Amino acid sequence: MNKENFEYVFKQCLIASGDPKARLNPNQKQAKFDVEGAGQRWSLKTESGDSMSRNMVKVEKLTEALWIRESPTAEDCARNILEKVVPRLLDYDRIIVLRALRDDALITYSIEEIPQDVIYAALNQTRPEVFSKGVRGGKEAKSFGANYFKVDGGHRLFRMLLDTSVEKVRIWYTLEECLHHGYWTLPASTPTEVSEFAKPESVALPPQRDLQHGETSQEELPF
Template structure:
């Protein structure tokens, strides 16, 4: 282990000799960020995030915030997920090479992962907002509640055939830190709900005294009966949006990343 550390340290220091002053400042910012401990808080489930995953995600979040003042978004999350899976020993992990042909984002550990992100200064403690659950050009033609129910029953389970699990990385921005939480939306619950959609569930809500333009629906939990999520078939942007209750998610842990001083960020 000491020999490996010496080798890597020598490789880093020898490489610094050829960097410009601006490049050295960037490296210094990264080193300083990596020296600030990231707190990991284990979740209710540990089947995804083990010690190796948690440490790798901590490092990647530190590196991200050494150069960025905004939270990690979807594309970097995909890369981070791949890196975390490889760190766990799943060397076959990779990004989807043809995302237009299949709905998953990352493959690894024998599973296809659909990844989402949510970021805000004040995230809801009770529900997760998934702005784009899926593209849905068909919502413009779903002009009645009957058509909405039929399309949801047919199209959304087919869409979900393209992946095995759904993960959402939530990033809450606080004055002095970022709090990232990894939540999983159980696929089976969604499938049970989608396949049981009925016309009576779909209505258009008035907004500010004006009639709504898109159909929405509250879906009851398949076994408990209370609301598990709200769906909006957003015809203005042709996508399906969900507001999923956090109490029905699987929590895989949280990372608390302290903000670097703004003076330390490269300009």
């Protein structure tokens, strides 16, 4: 699944929905949004693979972080999150993740939104004590990780990993806390003729939050 294709299609959807000035970001060195349109700056992510979690939405790269290897303590990690990651989140207004879940001959795509204001507020409260290194096979991991919980003391919102192997900040966001915008299913090998599409009798859908008929959990996308 190609992120550049997703960005282009998303931009075209914004144009078709009434914003002829929708555009791709011409300079990501200045600001990290991917697409601008409908009065919003959009950060677009993709997720696919056989090991996809059915409970968490994975963002492979929230941001690059060359400073990770120079952050040997929890205090260093907390300081750099506040000084380098939190300001980057102000470069965009919405975070959209396109997920692709393959089940035999079918692929189900879903669009989930990670609430930008929620993740911004959580990271803006980062403290050194949230960071630790896990232990595997009796050996301490090389990378620091941290869990972030709901403000009211409830369950975990997301887990963050400061991955030293690739110098990226990765997160796993709880799926039921995302805003679900819809899904569609296609044959894994897409036919060239639309008439060849066949609606499957049953499809393994990505997990959904329990909503009553007619109930919605989020603001609609502009298209």
